[in-house]
Amino acid sequence: MPLPANNKFAKPGAAGAKPKPAVKPKPKPKKFGAATDAAPRDPMLPEGEFRVRHIGAEELVHPVKKTLSWRVQFVCVSEEGESEPFIALFMNSTAGVAEYQRYCMAMAGYDSAAEYNEFDPEGDFFETVIGDANAFSEAGHTIERRLADVRVTYGKACIDRDTQQPTGDHYRNYKWAVVPDDEQDEVGKLEASAS
Numbered sequence: 001m002p003l004p005a006n007n008k009f010a011k012p013g014a015a016g017a018k019p020k021p022a023v024k025p026k027p028k029p030k031k032f033g034a035a036t037d038a039a040p041r042d043p044m045l046p047e048g049e050f051r052v053r054h055i056g057a058e059e060l061v062h063p064v065k066k067t068l069s070w071r072v073q074f075v076c077v078s079e080e081g082e083s084e085p086f087i088a089l090f091m092n093s094t095a096g097v098a099e100y101q102r103y104c105m106a107m108a109g110y111d112s113a114a115e116y117n118e119f120d121p122e123g124d125f126f127e128t129v130i131g132d133a134n135a136f137s138e139a140g141h142t143i144e145r146r147l148a149d150v151r152v153t154y155g156k157a158c159i160d161r162d163t164q165q166p167t168g169d170h171y172r173n174y175k176w177a178v179v180p181d182d183e184q185d186e187v188g189k190l191e192a193s194a195s
Contacts, residue, residue: 042087068092106176107143147179
């Protein structure tokens with residue numbers, strides 16, 4: 001006697017049973033995309049004193065270690081014009097955060113933390129410097145194209161991870177200084193909004 005089509009004991013493919021849809025294999029996740037050339041690296045400043053113009057800043061997250069750092073890009077300004085871009089990299093450490101803050105303060109036109117804190121008591125400006133939409137407050141403050149002076153000295157030697165030998169390059173120490181308002185050729189000092 002044949003089993004009814006809705007019988008739960010009927011074998012797949014038996015008369016009246018619905019065939020199972022074909023299972024498509026899941027694609028394997030790709031480890032690599034298309035090949036790419038290495039992006040050109042912006043150089044870091046050598047030892048010396050420079051007048052620099054802020055170009056941009058970005059927050060970086062290491063893909064494996066998930067550590068945070070901030071990369072700022074600027075050009076040197078002289079009577080001959082502007083240089084190719086340079087970078088400074090600040091790690092998410094006590095020293096790195098303080099150095100990034102000193103960079104932002106100098107670019108915003110503030111010599112001291114006390115004076116700066118009157119402008120930005122909550123420290124919100126440091127985050128708004130990052131990225132393209134970096135206006136701060138209703139006043140639309142930005143450090144885009146502002147000038148600062150910097151003295152660069154060499155710190156510890158950089159060590160190659162594979163050979164454990166010096167690479168010939170060094171970590172950088174920066175001493176940022178405010179460029180006076182009358183020497184800012186494009187943008188004046190950032191002031192707190194009158195609210």
